Amino acid sequence: MTVPLISIQGLYKVFGTKPKTVMPMVKDGMPKDDILAKTGHTVGLKDINLDINKGQIYVIMGLSGSGKSTLIRHLNRLIEPTEGKIIVDGEDVMELGQKGLEQFRRNRMSMVFQRFGLMPHRTVIENIAYGLTVQGMNKVDRAAKAGEWLEIVGLSGYENQYPSQLSGGQQQRVGLARALCTDADILLMDEAFSALDPLIRSEMQDQLIELQEKLHKTIVFITHDLDEALRLGDRIAILKDGELVQEGAPADILLHPATAYVEAFVKDVNRARALTVETVMKPPAHRITTGTIAEALQQMKTFSKDYGYYCTDDGYQGFLLQTTLEEAAKKDGDKAIEQGLFEDLPHISPDTVLEEIIPESMEANYPLPVVDEDGDLQGNLPRSSLAEVLTN
Amino acid sequence: MSEANWLTKFPEMERSDLLVIRKGLDGAYKEFSRSYGEIIEGLFDPLLRFLVWFEKLLVTSPWWIIIAVICSIVYSATRSVKLTIGVLIAFVLIGYFGMWENTMRTMSIIFVCTMLSIAIGIPVGILMSRSNRMQSIVTPILDIMQTMPAFVYLIPVVMLLGIGKVPGVIAVVIYAIPPVIRLTNLGIRLVDKEVLEAATAYGANSTQRLLGVQLPLALPTIMAGINQTIMMALAMVVIASMIGVKGLGQPVLKSITNQYFTLGLFNGLAIVALAIVFDRVSQAYGKRTQKHMERAH
Ligand SMILES: Nc1ncnc2c1ncn2[C@@H]1O[C@H](COP(=O)(O)OP(=O)(O)OP(=O)(O)O)[C@@H](O)[C@H]1O
Numbered sequence: 001m002t003v004p005l006i007s008i009q010g011l012y013k014v015f016g017t018k019p020k021t022v023m024p025m026v027k028d029g030m031p032k033d034d035i036l037a038k039t040g041h042t043v044g045l046k047d048i049n050l051d052i053n054k055g056q057i058y059v060i061m062g063l064s065g066s067g068k069s070t071l072i073r074h075l076n077r078l079i080e081p082t083e084g085k086i087i088v089d090g091e092d093v094m095e096l097g098q099k100g101l102e103q104f105r106r107n108r109m110s111m112v113f114q115r116f117g118l119m120p121h122r123t124v125i126e127n128i129a130y131g132l133t134v135q136g137m138n139k140v141d142r143a144a145k146a147g148e149w150l151e152i153v154g155l156s157g158y159e160n161q162y163p164s165q166l167s168g169g170q171q172q173r174v175g176l177a178r179a180l181c182t183d184a185d186i187l188l189m190d191e192a193f194s195a196l197d198p199l200i201r202s203e204m205q206d207q208l209i210e211l212q213e214k215l216h217k218t219i220v221f222i223t224h225d226l227d228e229a230l231r232l233g234d235r236i237a238i239l240k241d242g243e244l245v246q247e248g249a250p251a252d253i254l255l256h257p258a259t260a261y262v263e264a265f266v267k268d269v270n271r272a273r274a275l276t277v278e279t280v281m282k283p284p285a286h287r288i289t290t291g292t293i294a295e296a297l298q299q300m301k302t303f304s305k306d307y308g309y310y311c312t313d314d315g316y317q318g319f320l321l322q323t324t325l326e327e328a329a330k331k332d333g334d335k336a337i338e339q340g341l342f343e344d345l346p347h348i349s350p351d352t353v354l355e356e357i358i359p360e361s362m363e364a365n366y367p368l369p370v371v372d373e374d375g376d377l378q379g380n381l382p383r384s385s386l387a388e389v390l391t392n
Numbered sequence: 393m394s395e396a397n398w399l400t401k402f403p404e405m406e407r408s409d410l411l412v413i414r415k416g417l418d419g420a421y422k423e424f425s426r427s428y429g430e431i432i433e434g435l436f437d438p439l440l441r442f443l444v445w446f447e448k449l450l451v452t453s454p455w456w457i458i459i460a461v462i463c464s465i466v467y468s469a470t471r472s473v474k475l476t477i478g479v480l481i482a483f484v485l486i487g488y489f490g491m492w493e494n495t496m497r498t499m500s501i502i503f504v505c506t507m508l509s510i511a512i513g514i515p516v517g518i519l520m521s522r523s524n525r526m527q528s529i530v531t532p533i534l535d536i537m538q539t540m541p542a543f544v545y546l547i548p549v550v551m552l553l554g555i556g557k558v559p560g561v562i563a564v565v566i567y568a569i570p571p572v573i574r575l576t577n578l579g580i581r582l583v584d585k586e587v588l589e590a591a592t593a594y595g596a597n598s599t600q601r602l603l604g605v606q607l608p609l610a611l612p613t614i615m616a617g618i619n620q621t622i623m624m625a626l627a628m629v630v631i632a633s634m635i636g637v638k639g640l641g642q643p644v645l646k647s648i649t650n651q652y653f654t655l656g657l658f659n660g661l662a663i664v665a666l667a668i669v670f671d672r673v674s675q676a677y678g679k680r681t682q683k684h685m686e687r688a689h
């Protein structure tokens with residue numbers, strides 16, 4: 001197992017004047033509302049444990065007030081926990097002193113904010129360079145580096161504008177460029193796209209995905225929008241009232257919601273658009289690996305199907321039917337299997353979204369073979385599995 | 393006295409007791425000023441020297457140089473030709489009506505008082521914005537400074553330092569400083585939380601946050617405070633003249649005691665003119681520096 005880059009262990013946060021005194025009640029499992037009524041303290045987070053691997057986009061989801069912002073602000077200690085540990089790269093963030101914490105924030109993590117958090121009195125280029133200014137980099141280097149990021153996010157020509165002169169989408173591009181400009185390897189994004197209208201939002205998502213393919217940052221992304229979570233997330237954690245209710249790969253959460261709360265969350269999702277072939281395909285079976293027609297027929301009998309997927313060391317070759325083989329065996333059973341025997345059945349790629357393969361799958365009478373980029377058979381997709389996933 | 397009297401007459405303290413308190417406090421303070429007066433006066437010596445020098449500079453320089461300097465400051469601060477011409481006319485009229493010297497004296501003391509108020513007020517305001525405790529201590533003190541009649545705190549100041557420029561400056565500063573303090577505190581507290589959070593998240597230390605985010609964003613509010621401070625300092629000019637501060641206040645005082653209506657009016661108008669000039673110029677300057685904060689469309 002790989003060691004996670006970020007590990008949150010037993011994290012509790014209680015807001016109020018004497019949080020320590022309330023901790024026993026929280027640990028006894030008293031509901032949040034009761035604690036508020038009784039003590040005036042708000043339970044922000046309760047026993048959060050999660051691991052975030054390097055290079056992932058880790059999405060944290062939940063309704064308003066579920067503690068998402070509170071959780072992400074613990075990672076760079078904008079909020080101090082009541083109890084618990086946060087380990088980043090083997091280092092306990094809670095142990096850092098003031099100076100150490102400042103260095104940590106400068107070099108390891110940068111943050112993108114929901115309402116952008118840009119400095120209204122600084123120009124676009126100065127905003128992008130802010131992290132470098134704080135680090136004490138000189139003006140020339142700063143401007144050069146910030147200029148590069150300005151171009152990457154597509155705002156060339158705006159360097160001397162003030163944030164108030166930009167649209168929301170443009171402002172958030174500045175926010176993103178500012179975050180990337182410090183070369184921190186961890187990016188915290190608190191509902192970074194929530195304030196944008198849908199079209200701009202999806203543009204920004206595309207840009208983030210594109211950047212991530214090049215940069216391989218570790219991104220903690222907060223959203224209350226499941227579609228966004230599914231689009232961006234390598235893993236998703238769902239919070240409810242400060243508690244972690246489920247954590248897993250997007251498809252896992254869609255297909256196996258742990259609680260009624262999660263189920264309600266995922267109910268309205270367009271699965272055909274959210275799930276890829278990979279998540280619903282069956283593991284590879286009915287593989288025919290032998291050389292001659294007679295041997296192939298023999299092998300087909302062992303898995304009692306009237307078809308099979310012919311594979312060699314070079315990967316998937318084609319789809320074979322029992323009837324065709326029998327026909328050919330009548331002529332010459334010792335002949336090697338060749339191109340002419342294959343049926344006309346399309347194969348599909350594991351990362352295609354279901355929506356795109358529905359027509360092919362519906363037309364085909366047999367489970368479609370799933371073949372990856374290297375040409376290897378990864379599995380097959382029966383029509384029934386597809387129907388099952390899409391209908392419930 | 394009979395026991396039932398308290399129903400009709402307020403149960404006052406015995407006169408003799410009151411006398412003891414008064415005598416005790418007065419005596420103690422007199423004692424204090426006798427033994428420390430000179431040392432404290434010595435502390436203010438550099439201030440006095442600066443005051444004298446600056447006043448002399450304004451009074452002895454040729455009037456046209458002063459006007460040229462003032463107009464160029466006004467223009468470079470506001471970039472407004474109209475305002476600059478207005479200021480020019482105001483000063484020419486003041487000089488023409490024979491109030492040039494007094495106006496220069498008043499300007500010098502207002503300038504010094506404003507600078508002192510800013511130098512003390514902004515740091516105090518910053519401290520206040522940093523802790524609620526500090527705020528709850530300073531606020532009532534400011535309330536007292538603003539509502540206590542100026543004459544009352546003139547007494548101990550005069551007892552301590554005598555009559556002259558320094559006690560005048562102290563009295564004016566006490567009266568005029570609260571707005572800078574209050575509005576510095578307010579301005580910093582009103583800074584957008586998310587912007588400040590962003591600064592923190594990028595590793596800014598508290599100095600970088602203060603100088604790079606809090607003060608610049610609070611500047612419009614602080615400017616409003618400075619503006620009010622200048623206005624209040626001008627309003628104190630007449631009272632300060634009672635303890636020997638020379639300037640436009642003295643003729644006004646003289647006209648009250650001698651019932652010279654026109655003299656009072658002219659000098660009063662000169663104070664008003666100064667007030668308007670200071671007000672418009674500082675506001676126009678503030679607006680100009682904050683242009684980018686407004687939404688362009
Ligand atoms: N400074 C604070 N003092 C007291 N309670 C707080 C504080 N900050 C957050 N809370 C409480 O903690 C809970 C979680 O808040 P949080 O802001 O993390 O929610 P969120 O999931 O980010 O919601 P949203 O989607 O609205 O941003 C809420 O009940 C909130 O009232």
Ligand SMILES: [Mg+2]
Binds near residue numbers: 068069191
């Ligand atoms: Mg939030």
